[in-house]
Amino acid sequence: MREPAAHKVVKVEVNGTVYEREVDARRLLVHFIRDELDLTGTHIGCDTGNCGACTVLLDGHTVKSCMLLAVQADGASIETVESLAGEDGELHPLQQAFSARHALQCGYCTPGMLMSAKYLLDNNREPTEGEIRKAIQGNICRCTGYWNIFEAIDAAAKGEVSA
Amino acid sequence: MIEDSTTVIPERVETEAPQKGFMGQNVPRKEDKRLVQGLGVFVDDVKRHGMGYVHFVRSPYAHAKIKSVDVARALELEGVYGTLTGDEVAIHTDPFFQISSPPGAHVKDYALAVGRARFVGDPVVAVVAATRELARDASELVEVEYEPLPVIVDARRALDDEAPILHEDAGSNMSWHGVYEWGDLEAAWAEADHIVRIDELHFHRFNSTPLECDGCLVEYNQGVGQWTIHTNNQFPGFAAIMMGPAMRVGLDKLRFVTQDIGGGFGNKITTHPQLVACCLLARKLKRPIQWTEWRTDFHLSMSHGNERWFHEIEVAVKADGTLLGFRCKQLDDAGAFLRYEPLGGVIWAQVAAGLYRWRNIRVDFTQVVTNKAPVSPNRGYSRMQQLWFTERLIDIVGHELGIDPVEIRKRNYIKTEEMPYETPNGCIYDSGDYARCLDIALDLVGYDRLEERRRDAESRGKLLGLGIGSTLDSGTNNFGQSQLINPDLQFSGNNEVATVKLDLFGEVVVTLGTTPQGQGHETTAAQVVADIIGCTPDDINVRPGHDSFWNSHAGFSGTYASQFAVTGLGAVKGASEILAGEMKKLAAVVLGVTPDEIELAEGQARMKENPEAALPFMALGAIINANNAGLPEDLDVTLNARYVYRPAFEVPDLERKFGNLTLTYATQIHACVLEVDRETGVYEIVDYAGVDDCGIRINPRIVDGQVHGATAQALGAATWETFAYDEEGNLLTPNFYDYHVPHAMDMPPLKNGYIESPSPFTPLGAKGMGEGGGAGIHAVCAAIQDALRPIGKPIVVDSHNPYQRVWELMQRPEATRERVRVESRS
Numbered sequence: 001m002r003e004p005a006a007h008k009v010v011k012v013e014v015n016g017t018v019y020e021r022e023v024d025a026r027r028l029l030v031h032f033i034r035d036e037l038d039l040t041g042t043h044i045g046c047d048t049g050n051c052g053a054c055t056v057l058l059d060g061h062t063v064k065s066c067m068l069l070a071v072q073a074d075g076a077s078i079e080t081v082e083s084l085a086g087e088d089g090e091l092h093p094l095q096q097a098f099s100a101r102h103a104l105q106c107g108y109c110t111p112g113m114l115m116s117a118k119y120l121l122d123n124n125r126e127p128t129e130g131e132i133r134k135a136i137q138g139n140i141c142r143c144t145g146y147w148n149i150f151e152a153i154d155a156a157a158k159g160e161v162s163a
Numbered sequence: 164m165i166e167d168s169t170t171v172i173p174e175r176v177e178t179e180a181p182q183k184g185f186m187g188q189n190v191p192r193k194e195d196k197r198l199v200q201g202l203g204v205f206v207d208d209v210k211r212h213g214m215g216y217v218h219f220v221r222s223p224y225a226h227a228k229i230k231s232v233d234v235a236r237a238l239e240l241e242g243v244y245g246t247l248t249g250d251e252v253a254i255h256t257d258p259f260f261q262i263s264s265p266p267g268a269h270v271k272d273y274a275l276a277v278g279r280a281r282f283v284g285d286p287v288v289a290v291v292a293a294t295r296e297l298a299r300d301a302s303e304l305v306e307v308e309y310e311p312l313p314v315i316v317d318a319r320r321a322l323d324d325e326a327p328i329l330h331e332d333a334g335s336n337m338s339w340h341g342v343y344e345w346g347d348l349e350a351a352w353a354e355a356d357h358i359v360r361i362d363e364l365h366f367h368r369f370n371s372t373p374l375e376c377d378g379c380l381v382e383y384n385q386g387v388g389q390w391t392i393h394t395n396n397q398f399p400g401f402a403a404i405m406m407g408p409a410m411r412v413g414l415d416k417l418r419f420v421t422q423d424i425g426g427g428f429g430n431k432i433t434t435h436p437q438l439v440a441c442c443l444l445a446r447k448l449k450r451p452i453q454w455t456e457w458r459t460d461f462h463l464s465m466s467h468g469n470e471r472w473f474h475e476i477e478v479a480v481k482a483d484g485t486l487l488g489f490r491c492k493q494l495d496d497a498g499a500f501l502r503y504e505p506l507g508g509v510i511w512a513q514v515a516a517g518l519y520r521w522r523n524i525r526v527d528f529t530q531v532v533t534n535k536a537p538v539s540p541n542r543g544y545s546r547m548q549q550l551w552f553t554e555r556l557i558d559i560v561g562h563e564l565g566i567d568p569v570e571i572r573k574r575n576y577i578k579t580e581e582m583p584y585e586t587p588n589g590c591i592y593d594s595g596d597y598a599r600c601l602d603i604a605l606d607l608v609g610y611d612r613l614e615e616r617r618r619d620a621e622s623r624g625k626l627l628g629l630g631i632g633s634t635l636d637s638g639t640n641n642f643g644q645s646q647l648i649n650p651d652l653q654f655s656g657n658n659e660v661a662t663v664k665l666d667l668f669g670e671v672v673v674t675l676g677t678t679p680q681g682q683g684h685e686t687t688a689a690q691v692v693a694d695i696i697g698c699t700p701d702d703i704n705v706r707p708g709h710d711s712f713w714n715s716h717a718g719f720s721g722t723y724a725s726q727f728a729v730t731g732l733g734a735v736k737g738a739s740e741i742l743a744g745e746m747k748k749l750a751a752v753v754l755g756v757t758p759d760e761i762e763l764a765e766g767q768a769r770m771k772e773n774p775e776a777a778l779p780f781m782a783l784g785a786i787i788n789a790n791n792a793g794l795p796e797d798l799d800v801t802l803n804a805r806y807v808y809r810p811a812f813e814v815p816d817l818e819r820k821f822g823n824l825t826l827t828y829a830t831q832i833h834a835c836v837l838e839v840d841r842e843t844g845v846y847e848i849v850d851y852a853g854v855d856d857c858g859i860r861i862n863p864r865i866v867d868g869q870v871h872g873a874t875a876q877a878l879g880a881a882t883w884e885t886f887a888y889d890e891e892g893n894l895l896t897p898n899f900y901d902y903h904v905p906h907a908m909d910m911p912p913l914k915n916g917y918i919e920s921p922s923p924f925t926p927l928g929a930k931g932m933g934e935g936g937g938a939g940i941h942a943v944c945a946a947i948q949d950a951l952r953p954i955g956k957p958i959v960v961d962s963h964n965p966y967q968r969v970w971e972l973m974q975r976p977e978a979t980r981e982r983v984r985v986e987s988r989s
Contacts (some may be wrong), residue, residue, distance in 0.1 A: 010737075024296065028295060031295065034207075034208075035210075038210075039201075040201070040204075040205075040207075040208040041200065041202065041203075043200015043205070043207075043339065043374075043375070043425070044207070044455075045375060045376070045425075045458065046458040046898065046899045047372040047457050047458045047459055047898070048458065048459075048898045048899055048900055050898070050899035051374060051458075051899055052898060053374060074632075080201070081200065081201035081204075082200065082201050084199075084200070085200050091196075091199065091200070092532055095199040095200065098195070098199050099192065099195035099196070099199055100191065102192070102864045102865070102867070102868050104195060104198055104199065104681075105426075105427070105635055105680075105681030105682070105683070105868055105869075105872065106373070106374070106375070106423070106424060106425045106426045106427075106680050106681030107194065107195075107197075107198030107199070107203050107423060107681065108203075108205065108373075108374045108375045108423075108425030108426060109196055109374050110199055110201075112199040114199065131703070132907075133907040133908050133910075134907075134908065136907045137906045137907045137908045138906075139907070140374060140899065140904055140906065141374070142371060142372060142373055142374050142426050142428075142872070142875075142876070142904065143426055143681050143868070143872045144868060144871055144875070144912070145871035145872050145874055145875030145876075145910060146875070146910050147871050147907075147910065147913055148868065148871065149907070152906070156646045
């Protein structure tokens with residue numbers, strides 16, 4: 001019987017850059033992003049897929065990057081929090097709104113929260129509060145109680161991003 | 164006989180009302196720009212060439228002898244750098260210093276289990292490898308032979324003759340015992356018209372589960388024998404005191420560095436055992452050592468909140484509802500080790516009386532160890548338990564005597580005109596207006612329509628209840644209270660440091676001693692500095708995080724126990740004022756006038772009478788730092804000001820256990836309206852209000868954020884969060900599946916209110932805040948009890964009330980009613 005593959009070459013596009021790397025077959029996507037690509041904005045808050053700190057967009061859909069192996073992302077296009085701000089450094093409306101509405105404290109959940117919110121607004125320009133809550137129910141925040149996050153996402157949707 | 168003397172009341176600080184400036188404004192946070200871009204530096208983001216990843220082999224048994232440890236097979240695996248065992252730790256370190264007096268003083272605690280494992284998750288061996296995955300693989304190859312021992316899980320059985328003893332050196336499972344008695348209980352009991360007796364109440368075990376787990380990256384400089392510890396420990400001063408003696412090195416050999424910390428809530432204070440293990444490994448293996456705790460390991464082994472039992476409770480009440488006093492036994496469950504304990508055995512006394520005027524209190528306090536994860540501070544540390552207890556007493560007494568919860572509170576709350584108020588144990592409540600906060604909270608939840616809403620709920624098969632949670636967030640500890648635990652301890656008072664300097668190109672640079680975890684210290688510090696030296700917060704560069712090599716810290720530096728607005732900003736204010744004085748002095752010399760003729764504004768030092776005659780900050784910085792020839796010899800100006808803020812405290816009277824234990828008391832009054840489903844016990848919060856009073860608010864939006872967060876954590880603990888153990892000592896909630904923290908869908912609507920009662924004792928009139936005293940737990944308990952009143956008047960006896968427990972209360976109300984008796988004299 002053949003041994004299972006221990007390594008595999010993976011080609012992924014992350015934030016517009018194409019990377020081709022040999023990775024451990026068992027390496028989690030989140031560890032690949034953080035440890036090998038050095039994109040440390042994507043965080044890890046649990047080991048069971050509950051917390052959502054590692055949320056990224058994979059081919060436009062939210063995924064928890066601790067719940068995928070890096071090899072499963074072969075051929076995919078990934079967006080992480082580092083992709084949100086413009087080339088000129090201008091913050092994304094969601095980033096501006098999170099700051100303006102004090103929707104972050106320690107900032108650890110924020111990257112995952114922003115990616116879930118981005119997915120929502122990419123697909124729903126006028127979300128209700130219920131839809132906002134549902135969109136981030138897979139992202140745990142321990143600092144804010146979420147109330148200001150609801151407000152920030154609502155404000156970003158409405159283009160009211162200043163303080 | 165109790166002497167009739169009083170505590171030394173802190174000196175009133177004469178503070179000018181903050182000028183209309185940046186203080187008091189919702190200045191956007193300086194931290195946000197990096198954090199929203201994922202550009203913060205958290206501990207797991209720190210990487211070094213050649214670093215090895217640690218994985219801890221942990222005990223699967225709650226209590227077992229470690230008969231043998233064999234790491235040979237692990238070491239054979241390619242990519243494994245080395246291991247550390249308990250035997251090595253016992254050779255290279257001494258047991259951690261114990262805070263307790265005997266018997267707890269005899270507990271021996273090391274970085275790894277030595278000879279015996281005492282809880283599931285107790286680290287036994289550390290393995291280091293080239294990758295995280297390899298370290299885990301290698302851990303599986305470590306062979307540990309255990310001999311399981313009997314287990315003690317229930318604190319109430321821990322002192323039974325047949326209970327297994329965790330620490331034989333201590334002789335029993337009791338770690339600490341003390342009796343606190345204030346007032347004249349005999350007279351109060353004689354005066355009382357009713358004695359309300361309650362057999363048992365229970366405050367459950369949970370913690371704040373910061374989203375980032377613990378970690379470190381440790382580098383060892385062999386040439387000078389010094390470690391650099393990049394970590395998210397939130398109280399490096401405490402870690403250093405624990406680690407230095409254990410590792411047999413001076414504190415300057417331990418450099419602590421943090422930048423961003425992903426939540427702390429007190430849970431990141433007691434990581435010193437793991438930090439020591441990593442230090443030993445860095446020295447042994449001659450490479451940087453990286454440790455990032457797994458979520459499951461955090462739940463299994465780190466920083467649970469204190470579980471507490473209350474027994475033989477009696478409350479003395481007059482016919483009109485005036486509360487005269489209470490007495491009880493308290494039994495605190497510390498888990499397997501005393502990492503910060505038994506300080507919880509005195510910290511509760513900061514709020515012994517809660518918000519009430521009763522003058523006669525007796526608490527017989529015992530702390531025991533059990534085969535569960537060690538406890539450590541958790542948001543609201545030890546005061547939350549006491550405040551829950553006093554709120555339960557108020558609501559049970561009211562419930563039994565037929566007095567309305569609002570009325571009994573207003574009758575017994577300490578009044579605003581009595582402030583500063585000396586409590587029976589000598590604490591000085593600085594300011595506040597509890598009754599007014601309660602009125603605001605009630606107004607916010609529509610109290611005037613309560614009966615109408617009860618009827619409406621009933622028509623839908625629901626029972627509606629209102630609950631109030633009144634709490635105090637006592638802040639700025641007097642560490643002298645530790646001497647009530649152990650008179651031999653040499654700790655007292657408090658301090659914090661800040662350095663403010665003007666650099667060569669006119670940059671204002673601020674270094675703090677604190678270790679913020681989301682509290683926005685960079686922002687609020689910049690607001691204070693900007694107002695004092697005359698520029699904007701954007702002009703102020705506050706270094707993120709903490710570095711003990713910055714020389715901007717003191718023994719109590721850190722971020723814990725609700726104090727930054729007092730100690731941290733007190734230090735910032737002090738340093739800024741020194742710097743401002745020096746800037747004026749220098750400008751006066753250059754401009755040939757007196758310092759009194761100079762003002763600081765718009766980034767300049769200029770003549771008040773002639774603003775055209777001005778030196779920009781850049782000129783001042785350049786003159787002192789690089790162009791100082793010809794300055795007067797006696798000009799005492801460095802433009803580098805370090806200030807240590809030290810609140811005025813006395814060591815408490817150890818005999819009477821009497822004294823001022825904290826400088827400030829912020830108030831939170833919460834009101835909760837919930838509806839219980841009569842069939843299932845499922846309840847939903849339909850209205851919720853939190854009213855906060857933390858004195859002068861430097862940045863109101865940051866205050867609101869703390870209020871929100873504390874509320875959410877309390878609501879989580881009230882309904883979902885519990886560290887439950889089975890009889891064998893297995894944790895039943897070791898991850899976020901089983902330990903449900905509130906999600907976005909769980910949050911009720913929230914209304915906030917505030918008042919500002921300035922503290923007369925602090926530099927800015929501000930009070931420490933952020934812990935919130937668990938008001939949500941108390942309010943939910945009270946609301947459930949109120950809602951269930953029509954169906955047999957059950958009593959809420961536990962701080963944790965999942966739907967199942969509410970259903971049980973409805974099924975068998977008599978089971979809890981049996982725990983309460985009223986003895987009345989007519």
